[in-house]
Amino acid sequence: MKDLFSLAGRVALVTGGSRGIGRMIAKGFLEAGARVYISARKAAACDATAAELSVIGPCVSLPMDVSSMSGIKALSEAIAAREKSLDILVNNAGAAWGAPFDDFPESGWDKVATLNMKSPFFLTQALSPLLRAAAKARVAKVINIASIDGISVNPQETYSYAASKAGLIQLTRRMALKLARENIAVSAIAPGAFASEMNRDARDNAAEVVKRIPLGRIGTDEDMAGAAVYLASRAGDYVVGSTLIVDGGVTHGR
16 A cells, blocks of 8 residues: 555656646655656746756756647657656646637637647657557556536636537547557546636635635645546556546536
């Protein structure tokens, strides 16, 4: 049991790892013993977070924009230049857009749908040789970060966000069926309210947000890290294609 949740000796990549949920996961992986690479679009923020987290364990900054195929190629090549295999890929980089139905712009649709759904697929595809190399020794993991908004509907007019996260959950199932045969387990996490730049409501209006959460509080760094470490470790080896909801009970009350 003492090694069930250990990530010692494993290599992980977390996209969107400079802040928010990505940072929570990267920190949790480091504390569990992994060597972690984080990627984000803004180089200064990515470098700063890697420097902060390096006091826990080896954390390397690889700033890239995975919303483009060129950025995905550059990131996969950067990892391949440093590692012979990749045990854990966390597709966390994402975007949101809110606008009234009658005014919702094409730009808001395309940006969100690309980063939230297209990028996880093509980054996993690009890194599949490294994941397959890791899978020769133990189950390799792909963890897609979805959202409870892809499962149940909230009042906010975030059309492309909700649709893309629902699509990512279904994509997780489809990818899982393919890659499980190669000893790669694909799963997803659907977070609820965690304080972050993307979820400013949870960050800035926590007193109001918690009224809608049955557990009565905002999610903590440990809540997110615990879920991710579970899926990434030996403890989660038999979880294939499932989406783990981490929301304090919100989806059951909608």
